[in-house]
Amino acid sequence: MAHAAFVFDAYGTLFDVHAAVRKHAAKLGPDAQRFSSIWREKQLEYSWVRALMGQYKDFWELTQQGLDTAFALVPSADKSLRDDLLNAYWELDCYPEVPQVLTDLKATGAKIAILSNGSPAMLEAAAKAAGLTDLFDEIFSVDDLRTFKTDPQVYEMVTTQFRIYPEEVSFQSSNRWDIAGATAFGFRTVWMNRMGMPDEYADLAPKAVLADLTGLAALG
The missing domain is CATH 3.40.50.1000 (HAD superfamily/HAD-like)
Known part of the structure; x- marks a missing residue:
């Protein structure tokens, strides 16, 4: 039809969704791919949990929270890249x-x-x-x-x-x-x-x- x-x-x-990390992969180091996967997984996880709780926060806030968790779980990633990664996510x-x-x-x-x-x-x-x-x-x-x-x-x-x-x-x-x-x-x-x-x-x-x-x- x-x-x-x-x-x-x-x-x-x-x-x-992995383009932001790929843009800065050289600076993030050998764990860049794992870092990107965690960022995406947490971004989605937080949306599902928020929906079930009825405690909404918009996706941009969850994207930032997911990124912070990725930094916490991948200590080799340079935290000074946070703003660069978030800016890249907009484009x-x-x-x-x-x-x-x-x-x-x-x-x-x-x-x-x-x-x-x-x-x-x-x-x-x-x-x-x-x-x-x-x-x-x-x-x-x-x-x-x-x-x-x-x-x-x-x-x-x-x-x-x-x-x-x-x-x-x-x-x-x-x-x-x-x-x-x-x-x-x-x-x-x-x-x-x-x-x-x-x-x-x-x-x-x-x-x-x-x-x-x-x-x-x-x-x-």
Whole structure:
């Protein structure tokens, strides 16, 4: 079926979450990759815990807290790089195929949107830095709800704003847990398994699995 909207998670799907550390990897030293993984894991962990507690803090604050934990767990990392890493996170690289894929999908007449845990300012800065701003009809942030994915209310923002049914939405994310949440809500889901990770949440399977966004338009 033709989809009325193509909606994308931001971090890890459109924007490379490890780009900030990679930019400063030489200064961070041999543990840079581990440091980046911990930063990302803690950023997400804090969002889930906050959502369950009903104690919201925006994603930028959680990003900073995750970074501080990464420094604590990786003593070899130079703490003087904190500001440089945070500044780099505002201008993460998008994956190379993203601009053309979004351009092609927009040409079909479908709505194009981001749906992300990121704060509005973070998302707007990332889209601007990547030159993608004009390609999006909407940038949805959980900040409007003061909770995080996988709360069904987050996915409902899309259907409410666009006045469409869940099955009319193709939702793309690199995060398998996010795909599970969107599938449970009723979206057609496409898992961007960029890292070749094993599948999870077998009862909430995606409609398709791709290594990157290149093959998305061909799915129909």
